[in-house]
Amino acid sequence: KDLKKYHQQGFLLGCANTVKDENGNPEEGMGNSGILFNHAYGIQQIREVDGLQLIRIRNPWGQGEWAGKFADEEEAWDDYKGLKEKLNYVFKNDGNWWMRYEDFCANFNKVYLCKIFPAQWQQFSINSEWNGNTAGGPYPIDSNTEEENKNEQVQNDTNDRWFNNPQFRISVTKKTNLIISLMQEDEKISKRPYIPVNFLVVRVKSKRDRLWEINQ
Secondary structure, three states, X not given: OHHHHHHHOOOEEEEEEOOEOOOOOEOOOEOOOOXXXXXXXXXXXXXXXXXXXXXXXXXXXXXXXXXXXXXXXXXXXXXXXXXXXXXXXXXXXXXXXXXXXXXXXXXXXXXXXXXXXXXXXXXXXXXXXXOHHHOOOOOOOOOOOOOOOHHHHHXXXXXXXXXXXXXXXXXXXXXXXXXXXXXXXOHHHXXXXXXXXXXXXXXXXXXXXXXXXXXX
């Protein structure tokens, strides 16, 4: 349902089967299903026809296809007369194929989403980093931070604590749609692996320059 919703909303969708060897390096090769390891595929269509949940996949190389159920010329097509016409599908070695949703889940372990924003949306981008004492990690949910004298102590604390993480204040004057994305440089470009990241969105009534405690 989520994939179908994203597709209907115009998201760019992709998928991959990421496989690593015993040393943690990407493994080259192909499974028995014809799906290449660590290779990105595009998701072109998501349909429900004749009780089947189907996904159309494209190999950007233009060749090399799925070898399982509903592969080109596979006998499953004979069990659903007229399905090929309903999908406007032609058998040929062009890197396109249809597969069932359950086969998709069994053969791909990554799904990539990219939201395309309409022209009327405004975008504001900030480059920042966690570095040194600004790499304090997440807020300690189980921490006891309610002492009245705690604020003065933490404001003078230069260690790598969560309150020294980068903070940004957004002022909203009316009800609106807002999307916040926390992104890292593509690991293929940076040559560094992705690291776990997160952010908190906290409603603040007063114009504070910085939060020292979440209960503020």
